[in-house]
Amino acid sequence: MKTNYTIMVVEDEENDFYLLERAFKKNKITNPIQWMKDSMEALHYLKGEGIYANRKEFPFPEIVILDLKTPRMTGLELLAWIRDHPECRVIPTIIMSSSKQDSDVQKAYELGANTYFVKPSDFQTLVEMTKSLHDYWLRGTRPDLPRRS
């Protein structure tokens, strides 16, 4: 079980991404993080299209952290695509949204989200949240990644 797996973060808010990255660093988590500024880009990455065909530079992510409110394609739409895709469907996908709305939470779990986090309003909580996330998925068994020829 390799610990240095790639984490994909789909987040259009630069501050939020920066804070998340800082929170990981606070927890001494040094896994490579691929920052996708919107869901469409994430889609290209997952499909290995264009520059993302290079899996050495852009390895297949083993965890996806997804904001729901993203331009061009919503987080839920991307989640639906992932769960519908034969290779990607196994990737643990964590929703990290500022929405507490019941309908969003419900919909996300229905589509197969593995966890739903509401973005905390203070940094301290975010640090704790990322720590438990890392601990959980480091200790838990993740599925094998698709082998690409």
Added chain:
Amino acid sequence: MVPRTQPRHESRKRAPSRPTAEKLLPAIFDSCQDAIVSRDEAGLITTWNAGAEKLFGYTPEEIIGKPIEILIPEDRRNDEEIIMNRLREGGLIGYYPARRCRKDGSTVEVSISASAIRNRDGRIIGAAKIMRDLTPSLQAQAELDRSTRALNESEIRYRILFDSIDEGFCVLEVLFDQANRPCDYRILEVNPAFERQTGLRDATGKGIRELIPNHEQYWFDIYGRVATTGRPVRFENRSRGLQRWYDVYAFRIGSIRERKVAVLFNDITKRKETEETLRDAQVKLQLAIEGSDIGIWDWNIITGERVWSDRSKEMFGIPLASTVTRELFLERVHPDDRASVTTALAAALEQGNDYSQEYRVIHPDGQQRWVLTKGRVFYDDQGTATRMSGTVIDITASKRTQEESKEHLERLIAERTARLQETVSELESFSYTVSHDLRSPLRAMQAFAYMTAEEYGACLDETGRGYLKRIDAAARRMDTLIQDVIAYSRAAPASLEIMPVNLNDILEEVIQQYPSVNVAHATFEIAGQLHGVSGSPSTLVQVLSNILTNAVKFVPHGGKAHVKVWTERSGEKVRLFVQDNGIGIPEEVLPKIFEPFQRGHADRGYDGTGIGLAIARKAVTRMGGSIGVKSTVGQGSTFWIELPAST
């Protein structure tokens, strides 16, 4: 003149050659219808003629030689004495009324004439009497009296009738000109009603031309004909002079030469006018019907005969020459509508309601039309339905329009609904945007302020660190505000599930589970079993938590909160009161207290954004209720919510 005392028979046998007084007497004696009787001095009957026999019933053989008293009733016995005394005094008795007895015991009224019989010396030796039966003349007199009386009575009766009848009555004498043409008439007699019926005063004795100069010639012609032919007539005519219509009965009275006509008449102007109006209305109706495309139908319930106007038949696709029958009528009605048509007809007949029914008609060529039939049932004196008649109009075009406008309306509703839904989702996405996008920069502010303080706090002095704290506090406050806005916009969605709610349960839940309500310094006093209301339980929890939070919050700092809760029912409404012993609300703030972000206690050391009561009002309104407050500064506030009662 010497009356014979011999029996008459002998003298009769001797045929006289010439009539002398002597020969005449026996003839008179024998043939006289009156009774001729004589008596002698002693009062014995000496002669007795056939008239006497007929009047009294005795034969000469029976009576001659008998006393005269036989003929006299007991109570009149002195009659004979009176007569004899008069004769002795030299008088004559003429037409002396008396009563005498017959042989059969009955009495008879007679009139007596008597004369004395004297001898040669002039001495009275007897008396002769002629007695006439008065019975026939008495009967005749009685008869006469009776008929006179009857005549008077009928005259009186006629007068009363004449004077009291409503009909006008007059007797006329028709006047003819030289060409023997009737040209005027004179009024001879009128009854009291005459004046009322004609408006003519003091008409008696006047010629009608004098009274009504423009009297029509036909009046003279008609009365002239009655006077000359004697045939009574009855007619209705108008008099332009009197401006009235009359119903007249005229008949001749008296002889043809008198040319007198009696006229019995009645003013029928009103009736004529009504008839005219009616005829007018009928004509107008007819014209209206012809012009309006309305079909007319009439059903004689007794005979079953149905009379339909041409237009009605056209509407049902029935040839104009055909007779309408129930079968033919129902055959034309759309099969799906037949049941409702027959039911409605039966109901109209049974209950006497007006009948009105819209249904489809199918013509033999397959064409379908919509018709509206209206009708009314008519009854005879016994209340039996005798006929039903009404109208039918073709409403196909308006039906089509109706369908079209219905479709149009439905389309419009669908469009509006879609637009509304669009608006709703826009609003939702707006609040979504507010909650997400506005909060995220705040998070960043907070986080970077925090990180700066943590990582670079050592480089800053107290003032610098104070600024960072202020950035953090401001960001937190704004975050709370945004969350409140979202809470307000999401409070009580339009589709609330309304059900009976037990307010005791709701209050218990709120007090137990809301930390902002269940505070150490507060006590609650709930007045027994509260009235049930209709509402949404979760929304009521939200409303009451807001009200109770306020109730325990706004107490003087360090003071105890005491909250009383009770309900009052008034008709179909229940009012829940929440009374606190708090600081109260200034009067000038009261009207705004339920507006969003209005705070009664700004800058007085009580936190909050002022959204709680706005949410409460919105939620209560959504449940069909209302909310209010009474407050006195320094004594406390009483909030109430009113909702429909659950039972």
